[in-house]
Amino acid sequence: MRQYVPRNLFIALSGLILFLISCGPESCFEETNAFVKVTFCLNSTGKAVAPDSLTLYGINMDQYKIYNKSLKVSSALIPLNSETDKSTFIIRINGISDTLEFSYTSYPHLLSKECGYTFYHTLDTDPVFTKNAIVKMNIDKRTITTINEENIRIFY
Amino acid sequence: MRRTYAYFTSLLLILIMSMGQVHAQDTIMIPLKIKVGLEVSGPITYSIEKTNLKAEGYISMDLDEKRSLVFGAGYLNYQHSQYNYDYLNTGVFIRTGIDFNLLKPEKSLGKYWAGIGLRYGLSRFTSEVPSFTQENYWGKTTSSIAKKTNWGHFFEVSPGVRAEVFNNLSIGWTISLRMLLYTGTGKELKPIYFPGFGYGGKRISTGLNYFISYNIPYKKIRVISKKEEPEETEDTEVPANGQKPPAIR
Numbered sequence: 088m089r090q091y092v093p094r095n096l097f098i099a100l101s102g103l104i105l106f107l108i109s110c111g112p113e114s115c116f117e118e119t120n121a122f123v124k125v126t127f128c129l130n131s132t133g134k135a136v137a138p139d140s141l142t143l144y145g146i147n148m149d150q151y152k153i154y155n156k157s158l159k160v161s162s163a164l165i166p167l168n169s170e171t172d173k174s175t176f177i178i179r180i181n182g183i184s185d186t187l188e189f190s191y192t193s194y195p196h197l198l199s200k201e202c203g204y205t206f207y208h209t210l211d212t213d214p215v216f217t218k219n220a221i222v223k224m225n226i227d228k229r230t231i232t233t234i235n236e237e238n239i240r241i242f243y
Numbered sequence: 244m245r246r247t248y249a250y251f252t253s254l255l256l257i258l259i260m261s262m263g264q265v266h267a268q269d270t271i272m273i274p275l276k277i278k279v280g281l282e283v284s285g286p287i288t289y290s291i292e293k294t295n296l297k298a299e300g301y302i303s304m305d306l307d308e309k310r311s312l313v314f315g316a317g318y319l320n321y322q323h324s325q326y327n328y329d330y331l332n333t334g335v336f337i338r339t340g341i342d343f344n345l346l347k348p349e350k351s352l353g354k355y356w357a358g359i360g361l362r363y364g365l366s367r368f369t370s371e372v373p374s375f376t377q378e379n380y381w382g383k384t385t386s387s388i389a390k391k392t393n394w395g396h397f398f399e400v401s402p403g404v405r406a407e408v409f410n411n412l413s414i415g416w417t418i419s420l421r422m423l424l425y426t427g428t429g430k431e432l433k434p435i436y437f438p439g440f441g442y443g444g445k446r447i448s449t450g451l452n453y454f455i456s457y458n459i460p461y462k463k464i465r466v467i468s469k470k471e472e473p474e475e476t477e478d479t480e481v482p483a484n485g486q487k488p489p490a491i492r
Binding site: 119120145148151153166167168169170174194195196197199200202203204205206207 | 323325327328372375377379380381384386388431432433435436442444
């Protein structure tokens with residue numbers, strides 16, 4: 088039996104190799120913010136067409152633009168304020184301004200161990216908006232998450 | 244983890260192929276044992292890092308030369324902090340199931356185990372997120388998630404090896420592949436880590452356990468050992484006329 092001892096010890100201790108190679112730090116590579124994903128459509132044709140120019144910023148936040156005369160933005164990402172239940176934006180499509188307001192409920196969501204927590208939102212009501220450039224709005228999905236799926240369509 | 248499985252498979256094959264030569268015989272006596280074991284990597288890691296305490300023990304009873312009934316229990320005090328959140332989880336768990344020894348009795352001799360365990364696990368834990376921060380266009384938001392107690396259920400498959408290195412003292416390791424059945428926390432706030440299961444953010448979790456156990460023989464059973472058939476060396480090729488060649492006397 089003595090001949091087995093060193094070999095058996097080796098077999099049992101081989102688990103240490105597995106332990107060492109199975110450990111390793113990981114990083115966060117996911118999107119960590121939930122955005123309202125907006126697709127712009129031309130009202131005359133109903134087709135998705137990016138406006139020539141898009142400016143977007145939160146109300147009273149005009150020094151921090153989300154989009155500033157950006158060209159050919161076919162899908163815009165709008166961040167909501169997790170500390171309030173309403174977020175209001177100024178949206179300027181092809182130089183014509185409108186006001187856009189979202190009402191929502193926020194709740195925490197675990198992204199992953201590496202990325203931590205974020206807030207998801209549920210739109211409680213349809214967005215309220217002025218109708219200068221915007222003609223109408225369709226809601227596709229009321230749950231605002233980090234997943235890349237369209238939430239609303241803006242017809243202009 | 245692919246490399247881990249490759250190593251594991253190789254080691255398992257080495258073990259099965261290298262367990263010494265046993266003379267062919269009709270029956271062998273196999274001792275059935277009650278084993279009392281401790282998982283040692285958790286306390287060792289805790290003594291070095293002083294952060295997460297994971298303690299686990301088990302008791303198993305051989306039903307026959309192949310199967311053992313296993314009951315394990317453990318405790319976890321887990322904390323994780325990084326730049327954007329803190330997480331705490333404390334709780335206990337039990338695991339119960341059966342170990343299957345894949346070695347032949349004449350190889351295992353009641354001392355060696357290379358096989359697979361199947362377990363059902365139940366965990367009761369209290370988790371809390373004392374603070375987390377999120378930063379976006381509107382600024383930095385700091386919030387917390389209150390303490391909550393939940394029950395987690397999971398299923399585990401744990402292949403591994405174990406060898407008796409001294410009289411009645413075994414050491415060995417298992418790879419644990421666990422499938423989450425239910426956490427009770429809802430899909431938004433899955434537990435980052437919970438007792439017995441590990442990382443709860445995904446449906447499957449893996450782990451490595453390192454055990455030391457004391458074995459108490461309680462019974463010996465006689466097991467029939469099949470003789471290995473000698474390989475045929477004669478050329479048994481059938482001639483073209485379909486008749487078998489005459490036997491050499």
